[in-house]
Amino acid sequence: MALxxxxxxxxxxxxxxxxTDTGxxxxxxxxxTSRINQLSQHLQRNPKDFNSRRGLLMMxxxxxxxxxxxxxxxPDRFRELAERLNIRVKK
Structure with missing residues (x-):
């Protein structure tokens, strides 16, 4: 499902x-990240949806x-963004 x-x-x-920043x-x-979270929830409910799984991996x-x-x-903006989005990052 799209945003x-x-x-x-x-x-x-x-x-x-x-x-004016949009991209x-x-x-x-x-x-x-928002789309990945939505698709992850979808795949938990529909584990055999392999096409969506491929889309998730591509995203x-x-x-x-x-x-x-x-x-x-x-690097500073990267750390801030990772914290705001709760993305795990290798150190």
């Missing part, structure tokens, strides 16, 4: 870096690449 427009706007507003890496990670991979980018370019 509702209102939920998406709320996430964008809370993670954006400036007023920064931080916003993308926050949106992906996790995309989020990991974005997090690596943020960690490389701005």
């Amino acid at each position: 509702l427009q209102q939920e998406k706007q709320q996430i964008i507003e809370s993670y954006r870096l400036h007023d 920064s890496a931080e916003v993308q990670v926050a949106l992906l 996790i991979g995309r989020r990991k690449r974005l997090l690596n980018y943020i960690a490389k370019h701005s």
Whole structure:
């Protein structure tokens, strides 16, 4: 299930870096995390939904690449984002 427009706007507003920011890496990670959480709950209820499982794994991979980018370019923002989203990070 996709995010509702209102939920998406709320996430964008809370993670954006400036007023017109809708696509920064931080916003993308926050949106992906929300979708990953929803899909994880779906897969707990529907364990045989292998197509959704593949989509989940692809989203996790995309989020990991974005997090690596943020960690490389701005370690402070990376730590703050990981704490806000409750993402486990290797130390």
